[in-house]
Amino acid sequence: MTETVTVRVQRYRPEEDQEPWAQSFEVPYSEDLSILDALNQIKDQQDPTLSHRWSCRMAICGSCGVMINGEPRLACKTFLRDYRGKDALEVRALDNFPIERDLVSDISGFIDHLETVQPWLIRSDEQPVSAGAYRQTPEQMQRYAAFSQCINCGLCYAACPQFGRDPAFLGPAALTLAQRYNLDSRDEGASQRMNWLNAEAGVWSCTFVGYCSQVCPKDVDPAAAINQGKVASDINYAVNLFNILRGKDDA
Amino acid sequence: MRRSHEPIAWSLFGAGGMLLAFIGPGLVLATALLPWLAAHDPVATHAAVGALLAHPLGKLLVLACVVLPLFHTLHRIYHSLHDLHLRAPRRLMQLLCYGGATLLSGVTAWWLLLI
Amino acid sequence: MRKPYVQRQRADWWLRNPAYRRYMLREATALPLLFYTLLLMSGLYQFTRGEAAFLGWLELLRNPWLLALHGVALAAALFHAVTWIALVPKILVIDTDRLRVSPTVVKRLHQVGAVVCNVGLLLLVLLLVGGGR
Ligand code: SF4
Ligand code: FES
Numbered sequence: 001m002t003e004t005v006t007v008r009v010q011r012y013r014p015e016e017d018q019e020p021w022a023q024s025f026e027v028p029y030s031e032d033l034s035i036l037d038a039l040n041q042i043k044d045q046q047d048p049t050l051s052h053r054w055s056c057r058m059a060i061c062g063s064c065g066v067m068i069n070g071e072p073r074l075a076c077k078t079f080l081r082d083y084r085g086k087d088a089l090e091v092r093a094l095d096n097f098p099i100e101r102d103l104v105s106d107i108s109g110f111i112d113h114l115e116t117v118q119p120w121l122i123r124s125d126e127q128p129v130s131a132g133a134y135r136q137t138p139e140q141m142q143r144y145a146a147f148s149q150c151i152n153c154g155l156c157y158a159a160c161p162q163f164g165r166d167p168a169f170l171g172p173a174a175l176t177l178a179q180r181y182n183l184d185s186r187d188e189g190a191s192q193r194m195n196w197l198n199a200e201a202g203v204w205s206c207t208f209v210g211y212c213s214q215v216c217p218k219d220v221d222p223a224a225a226i227n228q229g230k231v232a233s234d235i236n237y238a239v240n241l242f243n244i245l246r247g248k249d250d251a
Numbered sequence: 252m253r254r255s256h257e258p259i260a261w262s263l264f265g266a267g268g269m270l271l272a273f274i275g276p277g278l279v280l281a282t283a284l285l286p287w288l289a290a291h292d293p294v295a296t297h298a299a300v301g302a303l304l305a306h307p308l309g310k311l312l313v314l315a316c317v318v319l320p321l322f323h324t325l326h327r328i329y330h331s332l333h334d335l336h337l338r339a340p341r342r343l344m345q346l347l348c349y350g351g352a353t354l355l356s357g358v359t360a361w362w363l364l365l366i
Numbered sequence: 367m368r369k370p371y372v373q374r375q376r377a378d379w380w381l382r383n384p385a386y387r388r389y390m391l392r393e394a395t396a397l398p399l400l401f402y403t404l405l406l407m408s409g410l411y412q413f414t415r416g417e418a419a420f421l422g423w424l425e426l427l428r429n430p431w432l433l434a435l436h437g438v439a440l441a442a443a444l445f446h447a448v449t450w451i452a453l454v455p456k457i458l459v460i461d462t463d464r465l466r467v468s469p470t471v472v473k474r475l476h477q478v479g480a481v482v483c484n485v486g487l488l489l490l491v492l493l494l495v496g497g498g499r
Contacts, residue, residue, distance in 0.1 A: 098370035275443035277484035327396035
């Protein structure tokens with residue numbers, strides 16, 4: 001007889017359910033089975049109505065984020081073997097996001113926040129394509145390299161109690177992306193992004209809980225990025241105050 | 252987007268946090284032992300504290316050791332009460348925490364000027 | 367049909383994850399440190415009222431409740447110092463063309479600085495107040 005593992009999977013079918021509930025499945029155990037493999041096994045062989053997201057199976061596309069025993073994780077980067085001997089293995093939809101169906105979250109609010117910070121190179125005068133790429137030294141790239149590794153999986157949003165409290169908070173990944181472009185030597189759009197960072201829903205909703213950085217599967221360290229953003233916003237505040245005192249308008 | 256005024260609170264919080272990390276434990280331990288250290292000659296201790304408080308730099312140091320921790324702790328308490336879902340008007344909480352810290356700082360400065 | 371289920375944060379969210387409990391503990395260090403600061407203020411106030419009042423305050427510090435406050439405040443100050451300095455290198459980034467200091471070095475410098483300052487302050491008080499013995 002092959003060893004099996006019980007996986008409690010959260011279900012929510014908007015047509016019939018008022019709220020989510022848990023359904024248990026038995027999955028044959030193997031050393032190299034990921035949680036995503038287990039979910040696919042359930043969907044293919046036991047219950048085709050189960051809904052979950054995935055694509056790359058290798059921690060690149062960022063679509064398979066779920067709560068596993070209460071922690072935000074990528075289902076494809078988490079393995080059954082890590083939960084061997086634990087009394088329960090429970091898979092839920094990501095915290096803090098509306099649940100669309102079963103394990104599928106509605107992440108549109110998160111995507112809007114990403115767009116808000118204008119995550120692209122902003123130039124006062126664009127040089128023509130024929131002029132080639134904007135050049136940058138390896139040292140200059142190193143300053144934002146870690147912050148550019150984000151795969152938009154949303155785990156940090158599920159980890160962030162301030163986003164859970166107020167979905168208007170731009171949140172870890174968006175603020176990290178803002179910082180990533182503000183640190184980019186080729187970019188000239190910092191002053192536009194600062195308008196968003198300076199707001200209550202910008203860097204100032206963050207209380208450095210730090211769990212976002214713990215759960216990030218790409219070691220982006222969003223908590224560091226946000227708090228470096230606070231320093232930038234602090235300086236921006238002081239400069240603005242100075243300008244007001246000199247009779248210039250509020251920026 | 253409206254600019255937040257949090258930078259003022261955060262700067263004071265940060266300065267207080269740094270101060271508490273660098274001298275907090277030492278200071279707490281010192282005052283805990285103070286009555287025993289001073290037992291053999293309490294009057295001399297009074298004089299030593301007096302010498303510290305007589306000097307403008309001493310006054311400034313003591314002011315910093317009171318004002319910055321006040322803003323540091325009340326800033327954390329303000330945010331923690333929000334985290335705990337305390338149902339109270341935001342403005343009122345700000346008035347109590349930051350207003351309180353400002354008031355207590357003013358009182359401390361006043362006492363130091365009296366000396 | 368769309369009918370997204372909105373998950374609302376519960377007031378006890380911070381009890382449900384060890385990382386959140388540790389965060390709340392860190393924030394809670396503010397409480398004893400606030401009370402301790404108020405105690406310092408009371409000492410200053412008694413000092414303004416004259417020598418007798420200040421000596422009375424010194425005696426008051428022997429009160430077991432105030433000793434307990436000192437104990438809790440000491441634990442809080444230590445926990446604060448450790449957690450605070452752990453975060454410093456994430457915020458204080460020294461990386462310019464002319465000067466680069468690695469985060470580990472930034473952290474080490476702060477750790478050494480904090481130990482030196484705390485021990486130095488304590489020794490200073492021991493010397494100035496207890497030194498006559
Ligand atoms: S910062 Fe990390 S956890 Fe957050 S979305 Fe990007 S990759 Fe995911
Ligand atoms: S399936 Fe792409 S990140 Fe997991």
